[in-house]
Structures are given as C-alpha cells and as structure tokens.
C-alpha cells in the first residue's frame with residue numbers, strides 16, 4: 505500500500521497558512537533575486553524584511569487573497585546559499601508556487617513541526633519552533649562558512665527562513681530545505697539513525713500495515729544492515745560526516761540523525777512507472793494510510809506545458825523586479841527547464857541523485873542511498889538538560905538520546921563508522937567474530 509501526503513487545497517485546514525507561506529516566499533525571493541548580485545556583508549546575516557499583504561496590494565507588495573504579515577530573514581544570505589547549492593532561481597520559485605501547491609505530511613515527529621512538500625517533491629517546508637528559529641539565526645554565519653568550505657556537506661541545506669503571521673493568529677516560523685529523497689525513484693526502505701538504542705525501535709509488527717515507515721537504530725542492527733560502501737566512497741562519506749559533526753559539536757547541537765533512504769535497484773521503480781503521481785513516504789510511521797485518509801489525494805505531476813508557462817512567468821518576474829500576478833503570461837519565449845537535475849555535481853548525489861553502494865573494489869552494488877543529516881537545529885539547552893537528568897536516573901547514561909553535544913557527536917560518528925562497510929568487509933568482520 506502506497507502512502508501519500510495530503511494535498512493542501514482550499515478545503516484543507518491549513519490552506520490559508522500554506523497559501524500565505526508560498527505567497528510570501530514568491531514575493532520575497534523574487535524581490536531579492538531581481539537585484540544585481542553582490543557580496544555579502546556582516547549586516548546581511550541580521551536582516552529581517554517585513555511585508556504586509558492585503559487584498560489591495562501596493563507598489564512593493566502585490567495583492568493577496570488574505571491579510572497577513574510576512575518576514576523574510578537574511579534574504580541575501582539565503583540567496584547565496586541557494587546559489588552555492590546550485591538551485592536555479594526560477595526553478596525554485598516554480599516548485600514552490602502554482603495551483604496544486606503542496607502536500608502536507610502532517611506532523612510526523614514528536615516535536616509538533618509540520619512538513620510540507622513542494623508539488624514537485626524537491627523541497628520541504630518545515631515549521632520550526634521559535635527557539636529553533638532564533639538558534640538558526642544565531643548560527644547562520646557559521647553554517648554559511650561551513651557550507652562555503654564544504655559544498656558537499658551532508659547537513660540539511662537551508663534555502664530560506666521565514667515567518668508568517670495572520671490576523672489574530674500566532675507567529676509561524678518555517679524553513680525551506682532540500683528533500684533528501686528523489687522525486688523519480690522509489691525509496692524501498694528508510695532509516696533514521698542517531699547512534700542511540702534507547703527508544704530507537706520501530707515496532708516490527710506494525711511494519712506490515714505501514715511498509716514505508718521510517719525505521720530506527722535497533723531495526724537497523726536487527727537486520728545486520730550496513731551502509732555498503734567500498735574503500736573510496738567510504739572514505740569520502742565518513743570524512744564529510746566527520747567535518748559536519750565537528751561543526752554541530754562546536755555549535756552545541758544534538759538530537760540530529762542520519763536519514764537514509766534506500767533504493768533497491770533489483771526491485772527498481774515499480775510505482776513510479778505505474779503512475780505519474782507524486783508519492784510521499786511516511787516519516788514518523790504514524791501517518792494515515794491512503795485509503796483511510798479523507799484528505800488524501802494522489803498529486804498529479806504538472807505537465808511539461810504547465811511547467812514551461814510557469815517558468816516563463818517566473819523568469820519574467822525575476823527579471824522585471826515587479827511582481828507579475830499569477831496566471832498572467834508574458835510574450836517571452838520559455839527556456840526549457842531541466843527536470844530534477846539541480847543536484848548534479850555533488851559527491852553524494854552523483855549516482856542518479858544519490859550515492860550508489862559499492863563493493864570493496866569499487867564495483868557498483870545493488871542499492872542507491874539517498875542520505876543526509878537532518879533535524880540539526882536543536883541546541884543543547886535547558887530542555888535537554890532536564891531530559892538528561894531524568895532519563896539519566898534510570899538508564900545507561902551513554903544510551904539515552906539527550907547526551908551533551910560532544911558526546912552525542914562522538915556516539916553518532918562511532919555508530920555510523922561501525923556500520924559503514926562493503927559486503928566483503930562485513931563478511932570478514934562476521935567471520936572474525938565467529939572465530940573469536
């Protein structure tokens with residue numbers, strides 16, 4: 505049974521919020537991208553740009569369906585980040601705008617954050633807590649430096665940080681980031697690994713009802729799984745992971761995980777070939793199966809023609825600085841958009857958008873991994889210290905998930921180190937264990 509996200513349309517409870525988020529992004533991003541590029545200054549990291557939307561609109565802000573306020577944080581920094589991650593500005597806007605806008609994944613984690621996929625599945629909008637928002641702003645310069653020095657970082661790629669506020673509503677902060685999983689490949693199994701074993705078990709008996717659930721550390725170990733990388737790729741992967749974790753440790757971040765989506769080349773792409781609709785995997789494992797979900801709609805992939813029309817509008821919007829109302833076409837010829845190619849050129853996206861398993865001698869294996877470090881905005885602050893204290897009373901101290909950042913990072917690296925090896929290496933290790 506295939507699980508999908510919930511399409512957010514006019515009848516959806518979060519329609520207005522989603523609409524406002526996207527309208528805000530469209531206007532803010534096109535405004536920044538319309539200007540001539542320039543170097544960043546220190547001040548760019550602290551900028552907040554506020555817009556007020558209403559039905560009437562004005563010279564700076566086009567009319568919108570609903571009244572709301574929008575804040576765009578550090579717009580120039582994120583413009584540069586998008587460029588570093590090689591996103592095409594028009595493509596970015598096109599993905600995040602349009603009629604069938606988003607599908608909602610609801611709130612998969614314990615944190616209460618909501619996840620939305622752009623309609624082409626390339627981007628994820630995650631609502632974040634105020635504390636995470638403040639923290640991201642605080643570390644933005646370090647993050648920017650790190651990404652500049654490590655374009656192949658495995659850390660979440662942040663493309664924008666924004667806030668919407670509706671009349672009488674509360675402030676909603678959100679980030680736009682990369683979806684680690686590809687639009688064009690089935691992900692047959694997903695793991696979210698922290699290197700901890702306490703509470704890190706997805707109930708195996710529920711897997712039958714929910715075959716796409718995100719599995720955890722204990723499920724991984726139970727299956728004797730490995731991230732099958734031969735000597736070369738293993739080195740590249742672990743070196744980058746090491747560098748990324750050093751940054752997280754230095755910034756006192758913890759609670760992050762390595763998300764791994766596995767595409768099995770033997771099984772191939774059954775579902776994507778069968779229909780041209782977008783699917784959504786089910787992160788927290790507590791999503792509602794499609795046929796039990798009243799809101800669930802399989803999302804249609806926009807046609808090439810639709811894409812071209814939209815790209816034309818958006819390119820024009822960026823070129824003229826003045827927002828073009830949606831639906832209005834221009835007389836310019838469209839540029840052909842390359843579909844789904846914006847991850848080309850990155851080490852961990854080199855094989856069909858992912859990182860293909862290899863044998864010890866570098867011969868290609870049977871799986872493609874789509875991976876990255878996610879949920880990396882939790883500062884080891886008060887809450888975690890309290891959690892640590894309570895859990896520390898009852899459990900093995902090294903196994904609880906809320907360790908101080910340095911220890912958390914060491915445990916994380918050790919775990920991933922220990923499970924990254926080619927089939928051949930794993931076999932030898934098992935034999936050595938048996939012999940001992």
Ligand code: ATP
Nearest residue numbers: 613614615616617682683684685696718787878879
């Ligand atoms: P918690 O704090 O309880 O872990 P959270 O709300 O902070 O939850 P995350 O840990 O960021 O949520 O993500 C929850 C799940 O959503 C992940 O296990 C994964 O399945 C999916 N997910 C998150 N980020 C991405 C991403 N960038 N690409 C693909 N899937 C993602």
Ligand code: CA
Nearest residue numbers: 613759761879
């Ligand atoms: Ca998490």
Ligand code: CA
Nearest residue numbers: 613615879882
């Ligand atoms: Ca979290």
